[in-house]
Amino acid sequence: MRVESMLKTALPNKEECVAQCERLERAGCELARVALPAVELGEFLRWVNERTSLPLMADVHFDPAIAIAAMKAGCAAVRINPGNMPLHKLTEMIAMAKGLGVVIRVGANGGSLSARHLDAAGGDRATALFLAVREQVSLLLDRGFENIILSAKSSSVAETVRGNGLIARAWPELPLHIGVTEAGPGDAGIVRSTAGIAALLSQGVGDTLRVSLTDEPEREVRVGYEILKALGLRSRGVELISCPTCGRRRADVMKLVRLIEPMLSDLPDGTTVAVMGCEVNGPREAKNARFGIAGTPVGAVLFREGVVAGEYDFEDLPTVLPAFFKET
Numbered sequence: 001m002r003v004e005s006m007l008k009t010a011l012p013n014k015e016e017c018v019a020q021c022e023r024l025e026r027a028g029c030e031l032a033r034v035a036l037p038a039v040e041l042g043e044f045l046r047w048v049n050e051r052t053s054l055p056l057m058a059d060v061h062f063d064p065a066i067a068i069a070a071m072k073a074g075c076a077a078v079r080i081n082p083g084n085m086p087l088h089k090l091t092e093m094i095a096m097a098k099g100l101g102v103v104i105r106v107g108a109n110g111g112s113l114s115a116r117h118l119d120a121a122g123g124d125r126a127t128a129l130f131l132a133v134r135e136q137v138s139l140l141l142d143r144g145f146e147n148i149i150l151s152a153k154s155s156s157v158a159e160t161v162r163g164n165g166l167i168a169r170a171w172p173e174l175p176l177h178i179g180v181t182e183a184g185p186g187d188a189g190i191v192r193s194t195a196g197i198a199a200l201l202s203q204g205v206g207d208t209l210r211v212s213l214t215d216e217p218e219r220e221v222r223v224g225y226e227i228l229k230a231l232g233l234r235s236r237g238v239e240l241i242s243c244p245t246c247g248r249r250r251a252d253v254m255k256l257v258r259l260i261e262p263m264l265s266d267l268p269d270g271t272t273v274a275v276m277g278c279e280v281n282g283p284r285e286a287k288n289a290r291f292g293i294a295g296t297p298v299g300a301v302l303f304r305e306g307v308v309a310g311e312y313d314f315e316d317l318p319t320v321l322p323a324f325f326k327e328t
């Protein structure tokens, strides 16, 4: 499963685009889509593409000439939208993609479905997404072009899940990019994205993902990895297990978590750290983790690899914990 995002800066602001690519790469992003709204912006895309090692996919609508400009700019992949791309004008674009080994993503979106596809689906939007993808994929395959990634997104979780299920069953051999489009900001955006992506992944559907948030793109990447970590599909960064706390708590877990979070960034991927509030589940979880912290009324008992490493007062923890996390 590859984690993707999209640049949120217009190409003419090319220095910021490169800086955003660097931040995305540091967050673990493995491909970024970049909006290319006009042929004339192809030179900006070239400039950015030459200065980043992050693979870029040009996001193209309405005019295949823009996809051709993206390929001339050195882009390794283009996304075209079957809802607004005229089928009869794709010949030159397909030939160029074939010659250059460029990937074409056929990316349908619920917000730009054509009336034609909606009518053919009897108004069923999930089916209309499938029909839009089918029309363009059939054309590409008929022309002998197989370097294709599929995608069909809706802001409705149910439509996204059903539409992608239809697509995955129709072309099991083609990779499928998944996500809930325009999921929104904050908690609601994360929950909607997670609901759709996790439902699909639990059915074995999806090869790459993007979490589409009204937020910084790095957050999209972090949330994407958290979904994959929660499903046991990839590991990145620390697995932090912490109790929600309740009336039994013998320690201020929120305070402990805030204290340790800045100390965790250098730990190897997949390291488990448990922070627990009392003796009900605390000692067991803390012992099972690589690093465990079980709260006490005055501080915490620290466990390393299941063995007690010491008991400390809270005021000593800021000094003790950095060394505790470094020792193996």
Ligand code: SF4
Pocket (backbone or CB within 6 Å): 243, 244, 245, 246, 247, 248, 249, 250, 276, 277, 278, 279, 280, 281, 282
């Ligand atoms: S570990 Fe203890 S404090 Fe935390 S939620 Fe469970 S019972 Fe409550």
